[in-house]
Amino acid sequence: MNTSKKILIVEDDPNISKLVEYNLQKSGFKTTSVDSGEKAIAMLQKDKFHLAILDIMLPGMDGLEICKKIKNNKKLSDMKILILTAKGEEVDKVLGFELGVDDYVVKPFSPRELVLRVKAILRRNETVKDLILCDGIKIDVKNHDVFVDNKKTELTAMEFKLLVTLVENKGNVQTRDYLLEEVWSSSSDITTRTIDTHIKRLRQKIGKYGKKIETVRSLGYRYID
Amino acid sequence: MNTSKKILIVEDDPNISKLVEYNLQKSGFKTTSVDSGEKAIAMLQKDKFHLAILDIMLPGMDGLEICKKIKNNKKLSDMKILILTAKGEEVDKVLGFELGVDDYVVKPFSPRELVLRVKAILRRNETVKDLILCDGIKIDVKNHDVFVDNKKTELTAMEFKLLVTLVENKGNVQTRDYLLEEVWSSSSDITTRTIDTHIKRLRQKIGKYGKKIETVRSLGYRYID
DNA sequence: TACAAATGTGACAAGTATGTGAAAAACAAG
DNA sequence: CTTGTTTTTCACATACTTGTCACATTTGTA
Numbered sequence: 001m002n003t004s005k006k007i008l009i010v011e012d013d014p015n016i017s018k019l020v021e022y023n024l025q026k027s028g029f030k031t032t033s034v035d036s037g038e039k040a041i042a043m044l045q046k047d048k049f050h051l052a053i054l055d056i057m058l059p060g061m062d063g064l065e066i067c068k069k070i071k072n073n074k075k076l077s078d079m080k081i082l083i084l085t086a087k088g089e090e091v092d093k094v095l096g097f098e099l100g101v102d103d104y105v106v107k108p109f110s111p112r113e114l115v116l117r118v119k120a121i122l123r124r125n126e127t128v129k130d131l132i133l134c135d136g137i138k139i140d141v142k143n144h145d146v147f148v149d150n151k152k153t154e155l156t157a158m159e160f161k162l163l164v165t166l167v168e169n170k171g172n173v174q175t176r177d178y179l180l181e182e183v184w185s186s187s188s189d190i191t192t193r194t195i196d197t198h199i200k201r202l203r204q205k206i207g208k209y210g211k212k213i214e215t216v217r218s219l220g221y222r223y224i225d
Numbered sequence: 226m227n228t229s230k231k232i233l234i235v236e237d238d239p240n241i242s243k244l245v246e247y248n249l250q251k252s253g254f255k256t257t258s259v260d261s262g263e264k265a266i267a268m269l270q271k272d273k274f275h276l277a278i279l280d281i282m283l284p285g286m287d288g289l290e291i292c293k294k295i296k297n298n299k300k301l302s303d304m305k306i307l308i309l310t311a312k313g314e315e316v317d318k319v320l321g322f323e324l325g326v327d328d329y330v331v332k333p334f335s336p337r338e339l340v341l342r343v344k345a346i347l348r349r350n351e352t353v354k355d356l357i358l359c360d361g362i363k364i365d366v367k368n369h370d371v372f373v374d375n376k377k378t379e380l381t382a383m384e385f386k387l388l389v390t391l392v393e394n395k396g397n398v399q400t401r402d403y404l405l406e407e408v409w410s411s412s413s414d415i416t417t418r419t420i421d422t423h424i425k426r427l428r429q430k431i432g433k434y435g436k437k438i439e440t441v442r443s444l445g446y447r448y449i450d
Numbered sequence: 451t452a453c454a455a456a457t458g459t460g461a462c463a464a465g466t467a468t469g470t471g472a473a474a475a476a477c478a479a480g
Numbered sequence: 481c482t483t484g485t486t487t488t489t490c491a492c493a494t495a496c497t498t499g500t501c502a503c504a505t506t507t508g509t510a
Contacts, residue, residue, distance in 0.1 A: 072477085197469090215468070
């Protein structure tokens with residue numbers, strides 16, 4: 001169907017990981033599986049994956065810890081995460097979602113369901129470019145680098161996502177609601193004023209191009225085409 | 226903020242349907258709810274909805290059957306569908322996805338998540354720019370941009386709504402009462418003279434086309450065809 | 451023509467959205 | 481725990497919108 005995506009499975013029960021691998025491969029995904037958090041981190045540094053399927057219950061570093069590490073790592077934070085959780089671990093679920101997890105599946109699960117969820121997650125943003133050029137701004141999406149008039153500019157994670165969202169939709173107004181969902185994880189509840197603050201700082205940091213981020217009163221913001 | 230979308234809720238548990246209705250209405254959606262598939266079908270023939278939220282487990286015609294009927298009906302097939310499903314009904318989920326369902330939410334769900342998913346679904350289709358062209362006036366509805374003879378003209382939120390309403394009904398008189406409902410949310414108690422003030426400001430801003438907004442004495446206003 | 455009702459218009463006050471700096475909170479690293 | 485960074489919140493400033501009013505002008509009618 002499409003360029004096959006790479007999926008990392010972190011699961012200590014070999015029966016489950018084999019089942020999952022088999023079904024994902026049947027659907028055309030490339031899979032790798034490891035049985036501990038430590039190995040997962042090591043693997044993630046070696047190779048790039050589009051999605052990680054994390055078991056919550058793991059010996060040593062558990063799924064949530066891995067998740068945190070991933071989300072806090074600039075180079076990994078755009079990787080998708082699907083959590084596997086045993087019935088009754090609802091607290092974990094909640095925690096998981098707040099960490100920016102994309103979906104979760106409760107064990108025991110049907111392989112078909114898992115595959116569908118994986119497809120759904122990966123479909124969400126398929127058109128991710130690696131390099132975005134816009135006016136004098138160059139964005140290296142993969143490496144989270146931003147250059148303004150060829151001068152490297154340090155942006156924080158939020159500022160980066162915000163800029164990418166604005167620039168990718170150049171010319172179109174992004175409503176606050178949309179930005180909240182796209183830039184901040186949908187499950188967080190944030191004062192919409194937070195957006196304004198970030199816009200302000202982003203404008204500052206991109207210098208003269210700050211003027212190209214336009215306020216559309218009562219609607220949202222847009223990067224002028 | 227936006228033209229409010231209509232949502233049909235098909236759910237036999239009144240607790241859930243009330244919860245859902247309450248939260249969606251709070252977010253500005255218009256909701257109708259019915260407790261059976263038969264009533265849903267009847268309702269869909271009477272009125273147009275943008276999204277249907279279907280419970281899978283229903284007495285009589287179940288959610289999937291409704292879904293099938295909708296997707297097979299040309300007039301309805303572009304309506305979006307969100308499925309509500311209880312845990313463990315995985316087969317249903319799968320079937321649902323193959324039927325062209327846009328998203329599903331597993332019970333028990335958080336109202337907030339549901340609302341966010343609904344917003345996300347309804348936003349997907351809005352990527353198509355809808356432009357209104359009328360004389361030398363070009364209106365980019367999505368971006369709230371107005372060009373008069375290709376020159377960008379800044380309109381406030383109210384002026385924008387007013388212009389769109391007038392131009393969309395070009396040739397037909399819009400009574401003050403109608404404008405109050407359409408442009409101002411009907412509930413507000415506003416002097417009708419407020420309309421006149423806004424008409425005046427709008428006329429000024431659209432320059433020579435201001436003359437095309439005609440006063441129909443003792444009735445209302447119209448944009449001349 | 452005179453009159454009353456409806457509408458046009460400019461000014462203003464109240465309301466609302468956004469900009470901005472700084473403090474507080476959350477977070478990561480040491 | 482402490483430190484430094486990022487993120488969020490808050491409070492205040494500012495700029496823009498909106499509704500209302502008073503008065504001017506127009507319109508229809510007698």
